[in-house]
Amino acid sequence: MSNKKVLYDSSRCKGCHYCFYYCPKNAISKSGHTNESGYETIVINDDECIACGICYTMCPDYALTVIRDKN
Amino acid sequence: MNKKSNDSVIMKGNEALAEAAIRAGCRFYSGYPITPQTEVLEYLSWRMPEVGGEFIQTEDELAGINMIYGASAAGERVLTSSAGPGFSLLQEGISYLVAADLPAVIIDVARLGSGLGDIFQSQSDYELATKGNGHGDTMVITLTPASVQETVEFVYLAYELSEKYRHPVLILSDAAIGQMMEGVTFPELSEHDINKYDWSVKGRKKGSEPRKITNVSYFCEGGYYGYEAIYADKIKKIAENEQRWESINVEDAEIVTVAYGISSRICKEATELARESGLKLGLIRLKTATPFPVKAFDEISKDCKALLLVEMSISAQLKSDVVVASKGKLPIYAYLSSVDVPESEKVVEIANKIILDEAKEELVYEP
Amino acid sequence: MNLKAPEFMMNGKTSFCPGCGHGIIGRTLFENAVEMGYEEKLITVVDVACCSLFMYSTDCDFVGAAHGRVLPTAIGVKRSRKDNLVVAYHGDGAAYSIGMAHTMWSAIRNENITVIVVNNQVFGMTGGQMAPTTLNGQKTTSTPLGRDINLSGSPFDVTKVLKSFDIAYLARGSVDSPAEISKTKKYIANGIKNQMEGKGFSLIEVLSPCPTNWNVTPLDAIKHMNETVKNVFALGEFIKDGVVL
Numbered sequence: 001m002s003n004k005k006v007l008y009d010s011s012r013c014k015g016c017h018y019c020f021y022y023c024p025k026n027a028i029s030k031s032g033h034t035n036e037s038g039y040e041t042i043v044i045n046d047d048e049c050i051a052c053g054i055c056y057t058m059c060p061d062y063a064l065t066v067i068r069d070k071n
Numbered sequence: 072m073n074k075k076s077n078d079s080v081i082m083k084g085n086e087a088l089a090e091a092a093i094r095a096g097c098r099f100y101s102g103y104p105i106t107p108q109t110e111v112l113e114y115l116s117w118r119m120p121e122v123g124g125e126f127i128q129t130e131d132e133l134a135g136i137n138m139i140y141g142a143s144a145a146g147e148r149v150l151t152s153s154a155g156p157g158f159s160l161l162q163e164g165i166s167y168l169v170a171a172d173l174p175a176v177i178i179d180v181a182r183l184g185s186g187l188g189d190i191f192q193s194q195s196d197y198e199l200a201t202k203g204n205g206h207g208d209t210m211v212i213t214l215t216p217a218s219v220q221e222t223v224e225f226v227y228l229a230y231e232l233s234e235k236y237r238h239p240v241l242i243l244s245d246a247a248i249g250q251m252m253e254g255v256t257f258p259e260l261s262e263h264d265i266n267k268y269d270w271s272v273k274g275r276k277k278g279s280e281p282r283k284i285t286n287v288s289y290f291c292e293g294g295y296y297g298y299e300a301i302y303a304d305k306i307k308k309i310a311e312n313e314q315r316w317e318s319i320n321v322e323d324a325e326i327v328t329v330a331y332g333i334s335s336r337i338c339k340e341a342t343e344l345a346r347e348s349g350l351k352l353g354l355i356r357l358k359t360a361t362p363f364p365v366k367a368f369d370e371i372s373k374d375c376k377a378l379l380l381v382e383m384s385i386s387a388q389l390k391s392d393v394v395v396a397s398k399g400k401l402p403i404y405a406y407l408s409s410v411d412v413p414e415s416e417k418v419v420e421i422a423n424k425i426i427l428d429e430a431k432e433e434l435v436y437e438p
Numbered sequence: 439m440n441l442k443a444p445e446f447m448m449n450g451k452t453s454f455c456p457g458c459g460h461g462i463i464g465r466t467l468f469e470n471a472v473e474m475g476y477e478e479k480l481i482t483v484v485d486v487a488c489c490s491l492f493m494y495s496t497d498c499d500f501v502g503a504a505h506g507r508v509l510p511t512a513i514g515v516k517r518s519r520k521d522n523l524v525v526a527y528h529g530d531g532a533a534y535s536i537g538m539a540h541t542m543w544s545a546i547r548n549e550n551i552t553v554i555v556v557n558n559q560v561f562g563m564t565g566g567q568m569a570p571t572t573l574n575g576q577k578t579t580s581t582p583l584g585r586d587i588n589l590s591g592s593p594f595d596v597t598k599v600l601k602s603f604d605i606a607y608l609a610r611g612s613v614d615s616p617a618e619i620s621k622t623k624k625y626i627a628n629g630i631k632n633q634m635e636g637k638g639f640s641l642i643e644v645l646s647p648c649p650t651n652w653n654v655t656p657l658d659a660i661k662h663m664n665e666t667v668k669n670v671f672a673l674g675e676f677i678k679d680g681v682v683l
Contacts, residue, residue, distance in 0.1 A: 014456035016649075016656035022616055039456060054616045056441045060461030062448060066441035099518055101510075125517045129510070130543040137507035141483065141514020144501045145522075149514075167504045265518065272499040272515065274479040274522050275446070283493055285502040287486070290494070 005051040005067055006044050012063035015039030019055035019064065028055060079256045084219045085110035085180065085249040087257075088242070089118065091226035092150045092176070096263030098124035099147040101138035103131055105157040106190040107246040108180035112152065122260075132157045136164030136177070143173040144284040146271030148230060148263040152178035154246075155188055158196060165239055166205025170286035172270075174233035176226065177211075177241045180249040183410050191410050192246035194332060197388035200243045201361045210306055212240045212313060213360040215331035219253035225358075227258065232313060236305055237270070243360060245383070247333040247412060315358035316367040320346070323372050324353025326422045329393050330381040331357035334413050338381050341418035352422050365396040377425050380405040380435070381413050387435045394436055403436035444472045450495035454488065457656025459613040459646025463556060464492050466623040467525060470630055476523040483512040485528035487563040489556065492527070503528075506536030509544045509553065516551050523552070523630060530557045530643075534570035534594045541596075541641075545603045548638035552629040555596065555641065557610075557671065558648040566651030570594040573670055578651070596643055597676045606632040607640035608677035614645065614663040618673065625675065637680070645671055 013035055020028045020042055027048035031041045056064045082090070089111045092100070100115045112128065119126035125142070129135045132153050139149035153161055158179040168175050179200055183193035204211050212232050216222040222244060229240040266273065275281045283290070291298035319342050321327050328338040335356040345352035353375075355367045378401050380389045387405040394403065406413060406421050424430040443465055454460050471480045480498055484490045486505045493500045503511035512526035533541050533555040544551070560578055561567040567580040571593050575584040585593075600608050607629055611622025622644055629640035645667055647659035654662060675683055 012451055016457035018457065018656060018660065021657055021660065053441045057616045057619050058462070060454065060458055060465075061452060062443040062461070062465065068440055099514070101514070127513075127517070130539050133507065134510040134540055134543065137504060137510035138514035138517075140503070140507070141501060141511035141516075142518040143514070144511070145481075145515045145518035147514075147518040163504060164507070167507075171502070272481045272501055273519070274481055275498045276478050281446075281497045281499055283500045283502070285493060285500070286504065287490070287502065290502075 003046055005046055005049045006055065007065040007067065008042065008044055009063045010035045010041045012061045013039055013041050014061050015041065016060065017042070018058035018060070022054050022058050024052060024054060025050055079254045081252050082219060082255050083110060083250065083252050084222055084244065086114045087219045087255050088178065088222050088226055088244070088249070089114035090257060091223040093118055093122055093124070094257050094260045095148070095227050095230045096261045097148045097150045097176070097230070098122065098263065099139060099142040099149040100125070100151065101127040101129050102135040102151045102153065103129055103157060105154045107182055107249050108152045108154040108178060110249070111178060132160035133164065136161045139175050140164060140168055140171070140173060143168070143175050144171070144272055146265040146268055146273070150176050150178070152180065154180045155182040155184070155196070158199065162203060162205045165211060166207055166209045167286045168239040169205070169209045169211065170207070170288070171284050172237040173239065173284065174237055175239040176229045176233055177239055179241060179243050181243060181245040189410070190246065192333065192383065192412065193410060194245055194334060194383040195385065195388070196243065197360065197382070197384065200241055201363070201392070204241070208302065210361055212236070212238060212309060212362070214240065214242050215357050215360050216242065216244060216248060217332055217335045217356065219248065219251065219255045222248060223255055223257060236309060238305065238309070243332070245332050310362040313359060314362050314364040314366050316364035317356040317358060318367055318370055319354040319356070320351070321353035321355060321371050323351055323374065325351045325374060325376050326379055326425055327353040327355060327371055327375055328379045328381050328418060329355045329357070329389060331360060334381045334383055337413045337415050338418060341415040344415050345419045345422060348419065350419065350422055350426070352419065363392045363396060368396040371397070375401060377402045377404055379418070379422060379425065381418060383408050383410070383413065385409055390435050399438055402434060402438060404430055404433040405435045406433060444468045444477070446497040447495070449497050452495045453491050455650040457647055457649040457659055458488070459558065459644070460488055460491070460556060462613045462619060463554065463622070463644050463646060464496070466619065466626055467527070467554065468496070468498070470623060470627045471523065474627065474630060476630065476634065479521065479523045481515055481519070481522050481524050483508050483515060483524065483526050485532040487529050487532060487561070489527050489529060506532045507540065508532055509537060509540040512551050513544060513549050516549070523634060526551055526553045528555060529562065530555055530559070530571045531561045531569045534596065545600055545605050545639050545641070548605055550633055550636055550638050552626070552633045553639070553641040554626065555643045556646045557643050558646045559667065560648050560651045562648050562651055566648070573666065593670060595671060596641065597672070600641060601676055601682055604680065605641070605677060606638040606680055609675040610643045610645070610671060610673050612645035612663065612668065612673055614647065614660050614668070628678070
């Protein structure tokens, strides 16, 4: 059972970093790596994440899924 | 119009056309007033609500043609109509209908001249109706009725062909046919099922394939090449299967007239007149202008000396099609009557001059 | 419930530029359609410009309209299928420039459709030319010295015009922040509700970033919207249930 709160599909990411900019807990950081399309991806710190959904709301590319189902 | 189908009624061409559309199951009309087609719009303004259809007088012709684009995408049987300057404005939308594989029936009641020209009868839209119809490789099916009764029949045919090929069909009428009153009979009223075709948009059921009506070539499977192949195949099929014409006395004619619409009725009369005076005159009457009935020209007599175009325009607009259809073998003359309906006596007179090689002024093509 | 974009949006990837607002605006529309129970009734009519890109990545029924003819096309669909949810989705170039007559007349007739206009102050698809909404002094590829109001007029504000029309709903949202996105989603939901209740014409304009044609990074585009664009185009609801607020 994973303790992940946000699933990140890095292949969809275009590196706009809106999620990074608006994350209220600074749980998102730039990875320094690029995906196969050449965009800089992000890293999510699950310890800081509160699953508020702001990153999902800001993401134009549907790269983020916030896990709220208990199972 | 509460008459039963078998009763003949006297009706104006434009109104008969509108009634025919209703009876053929058209339940969506959008258009803009312009003489000499306005009776189509006026008639449908009260008739369409009677049968539960949609009538919209739009802000311009662009809205008219694009509303039928949307309604056709939704599966409806649709109509818009215009004339002259308004027909120019429909061109963009016709091109989009072709690209999106949408059936639609469009009416051009041709009027005189370029620019505003005038409201009088003319056949000066032939080139635009057959070789224009918007940017790109656009070609529509163009039907050319010569009477009020034929107008009614062609409305039915137009819906049949437009749905068979998922392609717009144009009926090229003119002020004379549109404004004249004649006896006409109508087929029974029929209803069209908006869900008849799977390709129309309906809202996607979960788990099923989405429907996408698009006018961009690259959306097609195989990209532009894929689209090109599909379109080329469709145009080829239409050209092969949908040529329509009426031939009169072409088997032994010395001169064959070529005409459509109101002019072709005059030519019909002229063939009879000529025969009485001993001149063998024939007629090829176009029922479809696109595809052009090239097959009709195979039936022409070997003794034929020349072809005579009879058109109500200033330039010989039929010329290029007829040169191709006759393989450039025969000299072509033209009787161009512009705003006046051509006279049958004059047709015979010019035909006689051609025989005597005295019709230099009317000569428009030499092999 | 997981927070996840609707399944039918996920089969393909959008081909919008990085940081483009279209992805967010489209998602709020499609989320609303699902949440309000209209997923299977939705027919979206899109313009040929950037918004048409949704057609390739989204599995729902679409009609692609000619440039600027989105409203007549959508009206054709809606009047033929009155039970469906028909959404006209286009940019400010289509709605306020080439298609202005249709925007006005759809509103005058109070056509029962939901209209979304994406206002990013440029013609995006053709490479960033001046749009009706381009700000005074804003440099674009067709106003290299900045928009000159003596030459091109002032930026067009649809709310000032449509407020005098008898329409059901008029609002302007923005996608520059999570809070504004939530409000925008509600505005679009109101527009959908109005249509399904037969109340008539709803127009929701949405301010959106175009980092590519503004020549800035996505994050700088968001900042520009907050610092400048929102001062020119006021946000909020302007007409609700036919009443001017």
